[in-house]
Amino acid sequence: MAADPLSRVFSALADPTRRDMVARLAVGDATVNELAEPYDVTVQAVSKHLRVLEDAGLVSRTREAQRRPVHLEAKVFDLMTKWIERYQRQAEERYRRLDDLLRSMPDEREPSPRAEPPETPTPETPAPETPAPETGALR
Amino acid sequence: MAADPLSRVFSALADPTRRDMVARLAVGDATVNELAEPYDVTVQAVSKHLRVLEDAGLVSRTREAQRRPVHLEAKVFDLMTKWIERYQRQAEERYRRLDDLLRSMPDEREPSPRAEPPETPTPETPAPETPAPETGALR
DNA sequence: GCCGTTGTCAACCAAACGGTTGAACAAGGG
DNA sequence: CCCTTGTTCAACCGTTTGGTTGACAACGGC
Structure with missing residues (x-):
């Protein structure tokens, strides 16, 4: 079972059935049987999917008589979204910087449209991962 | 191999090593060897990871002499982000509606903090999936 | 022209995943 | 009190995944 929370969430949503269940649950809470009804899989399989979603923190179950509303x-x-936005922004920023550079020195033999940011030609950059946020990433 | 694009993207980012590589690539393009360097896995393994990222459309490789900048x-x-935001919004909206309802009829024996949206007690909702967007999603 | 560098392909392996069936547990309702 | 309903647990099975090793293709430098 994936140790870090981010992996668990991404992994949980990597399955179309589970995304579908999330979509259903966005409309309103539901029981396991209700969730299972649209699919041709057994209730047990749905229960397993819910466990994955629960482990990812995407879903919670409370007891209500013999039912377990999700x-x-x-x-x-x-x-x-935080993780995604960070790198989306960073990539845009980098592109902007590169663009500026190419504009500022238009005679230099350009190295091809997509290249490293010149001030960091290809050095170590041993810890590219965001220092804290990422889970155990960096292993 | 997961058929739908959304599954491929989520699945690709479900691995910490791959997220790490994305983080590295947000800084600037890199070759396979450069990407492999921080980890104690073989270059082949990194190449496989890149293939997953490429299949998900997160990464592209161009040939440049014997190097393959990523x-x-x-x-x-x-x-x-589009997928996530949809359900995030929907869930918030639902919560707001429920809240309003509870406020508007304060004497009714309240059914417990989290319950179905009353106007949709627990009907079929046979196709909870967003009609178009999902799996065939944007594709 | 060969050699070293860079990267991929192929085959294999252990572990995880998504599914199944069958049994068990929990809580009401007759 | 048992029986039905709702859900989970356990064992099993085929496929996918992340990793390995080994071979080989492509290219540039000397």
Whole structure:
């Protein structure tokens, strides 16, 4: 079972059935049987999927008589969006910088449209991962 | 190999090593060997990871002599953020509606903090998946 | 022209995944 | 009190995944 939370969330949403269940749960809480109804898999399989979603923190279950209503825990999404936005922004920023550079020295034999940011030709950059945020990433 | 693009992207980012490589590539393009250097796995393993990222559309490789510079294709992130935001919004909206309802009829024996949206008690909702966007999603 | 560098392909392996069936557990309702 | 309903646990099975080693293709430098 993937140790770090971010991996768990991404991994949980990597399955179309599970994404589908999240979509259903965004409409409202549901029981396991209700969730299983649209699919031609057994209830046990759905239960397993829910466990994955629960481990990822995307879903919570409360007991209510013999039923176990499943509830979408939407705030976990933030984990992903934060991660994604960081690198999206960073990539855009880099592109902008490169663009500026190419514009500022237009005679230099340009190294091809997509290249390293010149001030960091290809050095170590041993810890590219964001210092804290990423889980155990960097292993 | 996961058929739908969204699954491929989520799945590609479900691995910490691959997320790490994306983080590295946000800084600037890199060759396979450069990417492999921080890890104690073989170059072949890194090559495999890159293939996964490439299949997900997160990365592109161009030939440059015997080197194969890897480039981050940041716009694929939009696929995920769009999906996530939809359900995040939907869940918030639902919560707001439920909240309003509870406030508007304060005497009714409340069914417990988290429950179905009353106007949709637990009907079929046979196709919870977003009609178009999902799996065939944007594709 | 060969050699070293860079990267991929192929075959293999252990572990994880998504699914199944069958049994068990939990809580009401007759 | 048993029986039905709802859900999970356990064992098993085929496929996928992340990793390995070994061979080989492509190219540039000397």
